[in-house]
Amino acid sequence: MPKDNENNRQRSPEDFEQVYDRRADHNSHFKTPAVHPHRPMLWIIVAILLVFLSGGLAYGYQAWSSAKKTFSQTYESSNISKSRNVSSVLKKNKPFSILMLGTDTGALGRSDVGRTDTIMVATINPDTETAYLTSIPRDTRVTVGSGANASIQKINAAYTIGGPSTAVQTVEDLLDIPIDFYAIINMGGLEKMVNAVGGVDVVPPLTFKYAQADVKKGVKIHLNGKQALSYLRMRYDDPQGDYGRQKRQRQVLQKLVVKAAGLTSITRYQQILTSLNGNLKTDLSFDDLMQIRAKYGDASHHIKSETLQGQDAMIDGLSYQVPTTKELKRVSNHIRKTLGLADTTKFTTDAINGDSDTTSSGSTDAGSSGYGY
Numbered sequence: 405m406p407k408d409n410e411n412n413r414q415r416s417p418e419d420f421e422q423v424y425d426r427r428a429d430h431n432s433h434f435k436t437p438a439v440h441p442h443r444p445m446l447w448i449i450v451a452i453l454l455v456f457l458s459g460g461l462a463y464g465y466q467a468w469s470s471a472k473k474t475f476s477q478t479y480e481s482s483n484i485s486k487s488r489n490v491s492s493v494l495k496k497n498k499p500f501s502i503l504m505l506g507t508d509t510g511a512l513g514r515s516d517v518g519r520t521d522t523i524m525v526a527t528i529n530p531d532t533e534t535a536y537l538t539s540i541p542r543d544t545r546v547t548v549g550s551g552a553n554a555s556i557q558k559i560n561a562a563y564t565i566g567g568p569s570t571a572v573q574t575v576e577d578l579l580d581i582p583i584d585f586y587a588i589i590n591m592g593g594l595e596k597m598v599n600a601v602g603g604v605d606v607v608p609p610l611t612f613k614y615a616q617a618d619v620k621k622g623v624k625i626h627l628n629g630k631q632a633l634s635y636l637r638m639r640y641d642d643p644q645g646d647y648g649r650q651k652r653q654r655q656v657l658q659k660l661v662v663k664a665a666g667l668t669s670i671t672r673y674q675q676i677l678t679s680l681n682g683n684l685k686t687d688l689s690f691d692d693l694m695q696i697r698a699k700y701g702d703a704s705h706h707i708k709s710e711t712l713q714g715q716d717a718m719i720d721g722l723s724y725q726v727p728t729t730k731e732l733k734r735v736s737n738h739i740r741k742t743l744g745l746a747d748t749t750k751f752t753t754d755a756i757n758g759d760s761d762t763t764s765s766g767s768t769d770a771g772s773s774g775y776g777y
Contacts, residue, residue, distance in 0.1 A: 595629030
């Protein structure tokens with residue numbers, strides 16, 4: 405992209421993103437990799453599913469002890485007021501949801517906070533033995549906050565503005581769904597995660613070269629950690645843009661889950677746990693994970709995915725993805741169905757107007773939405 409040396413030239417949306425990224429780098433307490441910052445954080449679902457996969461890993465005391473130590477360090481309460489009683493949900497073996505957020509600002513726990521450019525809602529349904537993944541484009545136009553503090557933003561700014569609680573509330577309001585747990589992940593562990601499972605095999609949907617990735621459409625290739633990172637980072641040369649990148653994210657995710665399910669080596673399991681250190685924060689406790697493993701093990705047998713589809717919109721000099729009311733209702737109803745909930749009764753205006761029944765109030769009524777158990 406040409407340098408912007410003209411003060412009077414109108415900034416494009418990409419200019420805005422570059423300015424944001426330069427400021428983030430300038431204020432960072434550590435070095436970030438010198439590559440494009442918008443990166444996928446999909447390995448978190450593997451880390452969480454690994455605990456309750458029904459595959460070949462034999463859980464001896466050593467594995468259990470190591471997992472307990474690791475996840476005790478990753479636990480961080482978000483002080484989020486839950487939309488429903490999550491303890492009751494797990495106790496009754498009901499489907500549950502996890503909001504997965506991905507950032508790239510070095511080890512988690514630092515004072516600087518990045519945007520979450522990967523946003524996925526995972527719903528785990530033990531009845532259908534399926535994990536459903538719904539990707540939300542990072543540029544989706546939403547209302548963040550409520551009342552005098554409300555502002556129109558890209559959804560990837562919600563975590564930056566108010567941390568996990570604001571991110572959770574924003575997604576709940578956008579889609580009229582309950583979020584039971586959250587997980588925020590940093591990029592640092594992805595390469596280690598892929599290497600820990602021995603790499604992944606993919607069949608690329610298009611031909612491209614980007615950093616360590618050199619792939620051909622339709623030709624199966626084995627990717628190590630660095631190659632997988634590059635394969636997942638590329639966006640601008642994909643005709644489908646961020647939507648194409650999301651498809652590659654889910655493609656690699658599914659391969660990772662399959663590889664993790666077949667792990668029998670304690671050594672590899674230890675490597676996976678090591679990759680989480682400093683790179684994962686979640687309000688899933690170790691006891692939650694053990695309960696999930698015991699009751700939801702078969703839910704990893706199948707993985708299905710979809711994307712909230714938006715429409716390109718240039719508003720106040722910034723580019724957004726704006727889903728229609730019909731699309732919001734479609735995705736909401738699909739997620740609610742996977743959770744065993746009734747269809748939504750909301751969405752009377754489009755997101756382009758900056759509000760809707762689920763975003764104008766900034767809060768979710770668990771009773772009226774049918775979240776509770």
